[in-house]
Amino acid sequence: MTKKTNEAASGRFDYDALNIGAQSKKALEATAAGILALGRRSTEQAFELGDLLEQASELVEPGTFEKWVSQRCDISSKTARNYRSVARNLAPYRTRAVELAVSPTVLFHLASAPEEKIEAALAHAEEHEGIRVSEVKALLADGADPSSKEVTSTELADIGGLSGLRALIDLKTKSGVAAFVESASALAKTVDDTLESKPQGKRLQKAALVPVLEPLARAAKRSLGNVLLLDAPGDVDVRKLSESELPANSRWYKVFSTLDKLGKREAWPEAKELEIWLSQSVLPLLDWATSRTKQPEWPLEVAVASNSPDKVMRSGLEALGGVVRVDAPSLDLSEDEDETLEDYVPPAMFTRRGGASETTGSNVLSFGSTESLPGLRKPKALTRKPAEASAD
Template sequence: MGIISKAAASAHRARPFYEEHEISDELKSVLEEEAKHLVGARRRSTEDAFEEGERFDRIATLLPEGTLEKWAVECCGYTARHVRTKRAVHRNLQAYKEILVALAVGPTVLGKMSAATPEQVEQIIGFASTHDRLRVQDVTAIMSGSKEDVEEKPELDPYDVGGPDGLKAIIGIKVRDGMKSFVRHIEEIRTHVLEALPKNNIVKKDLAAKIHLTARLANRELESLVQFVRPHPNDRHTMTSTELPAKSGWEKVSRLLYKMGSETSWPDKAELRTWLETEVVPLLNWVVPEKGDPVRPEVKADVAASVVASANAVADTSAPAKTSASPKAKASSRPSLEENLARLTDGFAAIMTGDFKVPASDDDAIPSVAEALAKPEKRFQRPAFIDKIKPTSPPTTAA
């Protein structure tokens, strides 16, 4: 039976479902189109497995709550277990998608992996990177903690691993943790600014005192992340950082952070509010967007009204911070730190072989500037090497 015939037969079987739940004709057409894709899907590649899970999640938002599995059974001929497994693959393994695609892990194996903990997923990926083929029994053995079918490999500190693998590992740690720290500092600066804007009288001295050290640190973090080092053009004995492209978005961000890092370089009080509304907040929103993807920053006066509205939202939902640390309360429209990091780290993957012994880092381990100055420096805690974006809750296969 062809794909079209299968889809038509499924649509006929699903008619009672549509009538029972009073599905409109317009939505019915959308659902039947989705069903055609599902019925005709190859489901042979790693990409296909993730795409199918994503499609099920999307369809779930169109249907009455709790009816996805019944729809999939009646309209597509799938079992409820199949639907739960595919959604779990999309939800629980999305952070590891790139490396799983590179390793060509099969859909059946992915289904088994979807119930694994993050630590088990890392171990499975490490095993797969040194073997020609990853089997379901390999995954089962790792998840059950079996020592019989799984090779034991020594744990290695990435800082003691030479060659490209070791270099990739420590570069991955630097980029991942460096970006996390940079994003937090930008959000801290933005929060202080948004809390100050609704006030009738912005005290420049007080606001600058809260921000200037954090801005100085963020500027150095940005320089460390994106700029190269070279001999100074006029003095080969002096090493200096390269410059960002003139008038580019990130060059504007660097200049802004440099300016905010000195209390004496801030505009006079008469120009302070305009500067904060039309230059500072738009650029900070470009670095860590509140909604949508980053776009080229255009500092225009007509954004001032939306900036003030955003500031008022923060003022209404959170009290001013008592320390230099950013407040926990955020405007509801603002993405979480994890979402911002996901957007910034999309496409980055440090592919390494070997089992590296790297302690997991705590999101709260990165202190504010005031906290950092108040206690002696410690060696930076390094997270697990494959943990690009740690899931915030245990994996689940529930619909």
Template sequence: MASIDRKIQRAAAVKQTKKTRAENNTATKKKVRAAPSPKESDEQLSPAVEARLSEIVARVVSLHRKSTSQIFELGECLAEAKSVQPEKRFGRWLKDNCGYSVRSAWNFISVHERLADHRERHEKHAIPSTALIELAKAEPDQIEDVIKLYDEGKSLKPSEIKALVGGKKDEAEELTDLRQLGGRTGLQKMAAAKLKSSTAEFHRLIAAVLVGLDEAVARHESGKRIVMNALAADVEINARHASDLFKDAVAPLVPVERMPKANLQHEQFGLKTGWGAVQHSLYRLGGVGSWPVRDDMEKWVIEIARPALRFAVHGEPYVVCADAATSPVVEVAKTDSDVTKNEQIAAEKEVKADETIPAISDDQQDATLGSLVAAGKTATEARISQ
């Protein structure tokens, strides 16, 4: 009986020992994790670097980002601070000394590094920080295009710059030739790639068109007339290309009514919807030759076209104006209808031409062809003999 008790006690002791050992191991691991380990951010900097960083901190604190010049100087200071200390130390240095997040610092550094070549032009136009940050994300040719708009006197909002420059290509994007991917997956990837590029280009174009419309409306609000030739030069080509991209990207192809053999045509969205107004406005703006008279065109630009494009670029609600459904809208709708009718007539003529029976028989055609060949041969022989 005593031996059994000893066995029970021994087993309990072993169990307690294992439990205590596990608890001790857990506590040790926690202490190891909590103990400070040597880090790159804890490296000691030279006195010269410490002194320079102190100077940079003083300069950064004094910059209030009230001017374009200060934005560039801030980016320059942060870029230098980043370069003179270990990379992993930079984030903590920002937090302790400047109050900027790493992301914000990178934005200002990007402005300094990517827009330095055009700094004088940026300062001349007093471009704000948010617009500069968006512009710094663009490709070099896109940056030049946006600055040219400023040189022409245009004023762009950050959202407009973002729409103009679109998205940069991902350098890590696969180099697979999508044309070699078969099946449904291949088709879907090709369609997705096309939609992505078309959408970016569409937004770039309509943002440029909206800049022209905003300037025209601002001129009207200042008591001046809209100069139609200038407006046409600003918007026509971009609107025409944007109209094509819009139809190609989102407008479904539907059969032509009463013409089952004709090619499919893009569906026209209703004019009382936001995107229908966008489709309608781009189509009209892209055809200067069919613009209505000045007064009607001014009213149409102010009440329909500009609100529609602000809906497309900025996401502002599009409200149908009761007075807008007057002559300009009716005329545009009539023009669109006439174009469709003309296309239908042309298609019907082509179908009829294909089904027309020749006016002469096959034997008559062969005889005529033979006589023409013989005549040509005789004329050639005559020239040779001469």
């Protein structure tokens, strides 16, 4: 949210009507700014949001807090309670949860669970490289190890007909989407942290970034390929995709090809262009691809329009000192029919010197004489204006 939008949201909430003093208002506004600045909801940000909401709840009455968080921060009361529960009840497990990248939705379920269930869920996440919402629900429902419920997916593979096939595809899609969001979010956070930690005035060092970003990009690309291309196992060469699989002018193709490029160090731009590429292309695309908004705005339309061939050529010419426009003389004989060549004297540099003997038998036209060329009209641009009569 921009500063202007933030101020507008602040103006819509009437602090005076709820008897909130100036000091509390100032603290609440600072908290609201911190909440709205969080952006993506990673595991760490889920805890940070819960902490901020806990701080805000201590500044106002319970009923007033629900109104404030809903109107000022655009967060429902239920969602606010969930994040506050995560901050209060899962604080001892914060480090482990962040390292395992446990999703906020899973944290919501674990926030009200007993200690042994939380430990069991985190142990499952460590063993299976993550835990899904369905698994944590199964764990909390009857105490069984969530991995024991995976027999359902095994049985699903034996169900015939189109319904069984669709169920398998749905299962693959859900797990694939979750894997892509997790890997793409981790990549986005790494890029974001890299840009923020870069010393002012220094270039990014490709040698240091390659071993960090390259494997994350490859993992995100594989996950996206598994979702978009169900019949393409393993890694996919973006250059071999057909139009029926993924149109080359589509936005998801742009995301896929960007991840493909980021996963190949030889395809990276030069060091002087690396920061611009990461900040203005890679990061916006990752945000767009992992956005939970129903129809997120495409982030690269303005950049593409500004780099049109015409503008690129014009900017290049301007960099060389500007564009000088030269209008060619008109060759339309219908214009200026009254003008003649009688008073026209060509520049000296275009006039041949010498007598008629030089032109005899020659295929070179003398610029000094036009009498032998009936019907020839001089261009308007080369017409000399008649000299004005002197008053003397």
